[in-house]
Amino acid sequence: xxxxxxxVGTVELRNPVMLASGTCxxxxxxxxxxxxxxxxxxxxxxLTLLAREGNPGCRAAETSSGMLNxxxxxxxxxxxxxxxxxxxxxxxxxKVIVNVAGHCTEDYQKMVERLGAPECAVAALExxxxxxxxxxxxxxxxxxxxxxxxxxxxxxxxxxxPLWVKLTPNVTSITETALAAQEAGGDAVVLINTLMGMAIDxxxxxxxxxxxxGGLSGPAIKxxxxxxxxxxxxxxxxxxxxxxxxxxxSDVIEFMLAGAAAVEVGTASLLHPAICAKIVEELQIxxxxxxxxxISALTGDLRLW
Amino acid sequence: xxxxxxxVGKKMLGKGNALLTFxxxxxxxxxxxxxxxxxxxxxxxxxxxxxxxVDETAGTFCVxxxxxxxxxxxxxxxxxxxxxxxxxxxxxxxxxxxxSKIIAVGGGTGIYPLFFALExxxxxxxxxxxxxxxxxxxxxxxxxxxxxxxxxxIFSTDTGDFGMKGNVIDSLETLSRNDWExxxxxxxxxxxxxxxxxxxxxxxxxxxxxxxxxxxACGIGICLVCVCxxxxxxxxxxxxxxxxxxxGPVMNAAEVVW
Numbered sequence: 001x002x003x004x005x006x007x008v009g010t011v012e013l014r015n016p017v018m019l020a021s022g023t024c025x026x027x028x029x030x031x032x033x034x035x036x037x038x039x040x041x042x043x044x045x046x047l048t049l050l051a052r053e054g055n056p057g058c059r060a061a062e063t064s065s066g067m068l069n070x071x072x073x074x075x076x077x078x079x080x081x082x083x084x085x086x087x088x089x090x091x092x093x094x095k096v097i098v099n100v101a102g103h104c105t106e107d108y109q110k111m112v113e114r115l116g117a118p119e120c121a122v123a124a125l126e127x128x129x130x131x132x133x134x135x136x137x138x139x140x141x142x143x144x145x146x147x148x149x150x151x152x153x154x155x156x157x158x159x160x161x162p163l164w165v166k167l168t169p170n171v172t173s174i175t176e177t178a179l180a181a182q183e184a185g186g187d188a189v190v191l192i193n194t195l196m197g198m199a200i201d202x203x204x205x206x207x208x209x210x211x212x213x214g215g216l217s218g219p220a221i222k223x224x225x226x227x228x229x230x231x232x233x234x235x236x237x238x239x240x241x242x243x244x245x246x247x248x249x250s251d252v253i254e255f256m257l258a259g260a261a262a263v264e265v266g267t268a269s270l271l272h273p274a275i276c277a278k279i280v281e282e283l284q285i286x287x288x289x290x291x292x293x294x295i296s297a298l299t300g301d302l303r304l305w
Numbered sequence: 306x307x308x309x310x311x312x313v314g315k316k317m318l319g320k321g322n323a324l325l326t327f328x329x330x331x332x333x334x335x336x337x338x339x340x341x342x343x344x345x346x347x348x349x350x351x352x353x354x355x356x357x358x359v360d361e362t363a364g365t366f367c368v369x370x371x372x373x374x375x376x377x378x379x380x381x382x383x384x385x386x387x388x389x390x391x392x393x394x395x396x397x398x399x400x401x402x403x404x405s406k407i408i409a410v411g412g413g414t415g416i417y418p419l420f421f422a423l424e425x426x427x428x429x430x431x432x433x434x435x436x437x438x439x440x441x442x443x444x445x446x447x448x449x450x451x452x453x454x455x456x457x458x459i460f461s462t463d464t465g466d467f468g469m470k471g472n473v474i475d476s477l478e479t480l481s482r483n484d485w486e487x488x489x490x491x492x493x494x495x496x497x498x499x500x501x502x503x504x505x506x507x508x509x510x511x512x513x514x515x516x517x518x519x520x521x522a523c524g525i526g527i528c529l530v531c532v533c534x535x536x537x538x539x540x541x542x543x544x545x546x547x548x549x550x551x552x553g554p555v556m557n558a559a560e561v562v563w
Contacts, residue, residue, distance in 0.1 A: 022528070029526040029551070033307065045529075053546045060522050060530035062350050062376070067522060071529045074546055218349060270523040271351060272307055272390070 002287035003294045004280070006040070006262050008239045009162050009187045011123050013040035013095055013262055016252060016295060017280050020243050020266035021046055021099035021126060021166070022071070023217075026085040027092050033273035037093035038280055040262060044081070044089065046101040046128050049110055051077035055133060057210015061199035066218025066245065067267060068197050070211035072133040073101055078111055082120075090121055097164065101128040103137040105154045116159025125161055127151070127186075130168035130193030132215045139193075142168045145180035152184030164241060166190035169221070174228040175235050182238045190241040190264065191232060192225045218267040219245040226258045233259025233300050247275075249282030256298040308332065310391045312383050313365060318446045321372030322414070323381055324357060330364035332356075332393050338422035339398025339491075339516055339555040342368065343524035345390035346376040353521045353550070355418035355493070356394060357447075366393075369417025369447075395524050396554050399514050404431060404489040408480070408511075409455070410473050410502045411437040412494020416447050418516060422491050423454035432456050434484060436476045438498070442467030457484070474501050485509055491555075492516070496563070503558035513558035519549040526551030534562035 004015035018041035024030050027042050036042060054074025061068045076085070081098075089096045098115050102108040108127065116125055129142030129151060141147040152165065165181040167174065169192040178189045194215025199208040207213070225244025232240055242260030246252060247268045255263045268275045287295055314326030332342065336356045343351040354368040372378050383389070399422050407426050409419040416437050426433040435455035439445040441464040452458045459476040460468035469476060473494070477485075490506040492499050493516040506513035519531040532546035533553060544562045547553070 023523075025527045025529075033525070053544075054529065054532065058520050059532065060350075060520050060528070062348060065349060067350060069522070069528065069530055074529050074532070270528050271345075271349070273392070273523070273525060273527075274307060 002284060002292055004283060004287070006296045008124070008164070008241055008261050011095065011162055015040045015280050015283065016256065016260075016262040017276050017283070018043060018095075018097070018241070018262060018264045019269060019276055020264035021128070023266040023269045026081070027089050028085075030269065030273050031092065034277055039094055039276045041095035041097055041123065042089065042092060043097040043126055043264060044085070044099050045075050046073045046099045046131060047075050047078060047081055047111065048073055048101050048103075049078050049107045051075065051080065055211045058208055059210065059214075061208040061214065063197070063199065063216060063218070063220060066216055066220030068199055068209060068214035068216050069194070070133045070209045070214035072211065073131055078114060082114070086122070095123040096121070097124045097126050098122045099126045099128050099166070101131055101134075101138055105151060107137065108151060108155050109158060112155040112163075113158045116161045118160065122161065124164050124187070125159065126164045126166050126190060127155070128166050130166050132168065132170060132194060132196045132213070133211060139168045139170065142177060143171060145176040148177045149180040149184045152181055152186050156185035162187040164188040164190050166193055168193050169224055169228055170196050175231050178232045178236055182236055186238060188239045188241055188261070189232065189236065190243060191228050192221070192244045195221050195224060217245070219247055221245050222251065226254060229255060229258040229260055230302060246279070249279050249286050252279060252283060253286065253298060256295070257300070257302040259300045259302070261296070261299050306331065308391050309388050312385055312387045312389065314367070315385060320443055321381070322446055323370050324367050325370055325380070326365050326367045327389065327391065328365050329391060332391070333359045333361050333364050333366045336366055336394040337398035338425045339418055340394040340396050341524070341554060342366070342391050342393030343395060343521070344368070344380060347379045348376045350376075350522050351390075351392065351524060352376050352380060353395075353524050355516070356421055357417040358421050358424060369414055371414045392524055396550055397552065399491050399555050401425065401429060401431070406432050406488040408434045408436060408477075408485060408488045408490045410477065410490060410492040410494070412473060412498040413439055413444060415493030415516070416451065418493050419491060420447055420451055420454070423451060427454045434480070434488070435459070436473050438462070438473040438476065438494070439467070440464065473498060474505060477502070477505050485511065489514065499558075500563050503561075506558065514555050515558045515561060516555045517549050517553045517561070521550055524550045535560045536562055
């Protein structure tokens with residue numbers, strides 16, 4: 001029997017397949033379709049200190065092999081999350097990772113303090129420095145190495161819990177921002193959030209999305225994610241969590257070979273709500289068929305030309 | 306559950322419209338008028354389609370499809386026997402609670418989900434009036450079927466080449482007090498039409514349920530792309546976003562912020 005367990009730093013996961021933030025809510029709706037006790041973990045919808053209604057107008061556009069979204073972090077806010085959603089998530093039987101977003105440093109600090117307290121039963125915090133759909137915070141912070149470094153320094157001392165830093169691919173050099181996260185005390189980097197894009201309606205001559213631009217996700221961005229993970233794996237000493245267009249077990253293997261210790265599955269859940277369970281099953285079959293004893297041995301086992 | 310459902314029937318209606326029947330007992334057994342399914346297509350996202358009728362004995366459900374782009378074109382070109390991946394029945398349908406009479410007002414393809422509501426009304430012994438507007442006679446479908454289910458049916462077209470010339474409001478204005486008094490209005494169609502219909506209903510003091518249509522992705526409430534605005538009870542808060550796929554698609558018109 002193959003060992004599917006992996007570690008992201010100190011966080012042990014029963015298998016490398018987690019549900020990515022923004023495509024699984026807080027697990028409530030998906031629990032009607034998916035048994036969470038079979039997956040590695042769940043990353044909550046991006047949370048902000050106060051509730052947000054998100055962006056107006058059309059929020060999605062289909063693209064070739066993917067989609068654009070401009071949801072804009074619609075969420076119930078920290079208090080409602082702690083009261084109603086976190087207890088539910090803790091009952092899912094899997095590792096809970098909370099995705100933390102904010103407008104400014106103080107927002108992130110307050111949230112990290114509260115969610116990163118020892119008594120708060122979350123496995124790790126995923127710092128969202130990469131959402132492209134809000135005017136302040138998130139990607140505006142994660143767009144530069146200095147921004148990433150300063151934010152991590154500002155929150156690192158406030159918690160002993162692992163801080164995973166979700167980075168944006170919308171940068172010139174992903175290794176610079178990833179290294180900044182590592183130097184400032186990040187425990188892992190999560191690569192990649194969505195790529196900024198646009199869709200145009202030729203009848204109205206206006207952008208399809210009410211926010212004009214949105215974040216591209218799905219298989220369309222997988223090659224970009226693989227390239228960035230591979231680049232970062234060669235310079236980082238902290239683990240990488242891979243995300244971006246994973247649809248099946250073979251994609252997971254590619255991400256692990258490129259350097260991911262674990263992965264998050266996002267947009268695929270919007271198409272098939274139980275896909276993560278299927279991917280875990282396929283991984284098992286792949287490992288059995290390829291005489292792999294321990295799936296974690298795949299991480300970074302890519303031989304470049 | 307996500308189901309595998311085979312296409313078992315296809316009735317082309319003309320002008321890029323068709324009724325497609327799929328075999329899926331579980332959906333056939335549970336579907337309610339106003340609910341929808343999310344159907345796989347060869348592009349990327351699934352396509353949300355309103356349920357038009359079910360046959361519980363045969364274990365099939367039927368959706369009306371109009372070609373609006375590459376995805377629906379692909380679905381319409383499917384052959385009998387082709388297997389689709391389908392989620393459903395999804396969302397909240399029309400509520401018949403306390404309803405003793407309905408006026409079903411449809412615009413264009415809104416007639417597909419409304420037909421299911423007319424069927425249910427007939428089954429419950431609730432009198433129904435069907436009012437449907439189309440662009441032209443060539444765009445008008447399911448007419449005989451609706452006439453059979455409703456006690457009274459009024460069809461209108463923008464062009465006037467079939468039925469009354471005018472829109473659904475013109476048709477509604479022809480109803481007598483006896484027709485509309487005490488009725489619940491169910492409406493499905495273009496947003497501008499539903500706004501006018503809900504205003505007409507409010508003027509008459511009638512309740513109105515509207516079926517909202519927004520661009521969707523997951524259809525099950527996890528991606529938050531299909532939100533619509535509803536009135537908020539909190540002071541100083543103009544509206545809240547709720548999910549069309551989960552809290553809707555059928556909403557009480559009085560709660561919707563258009």
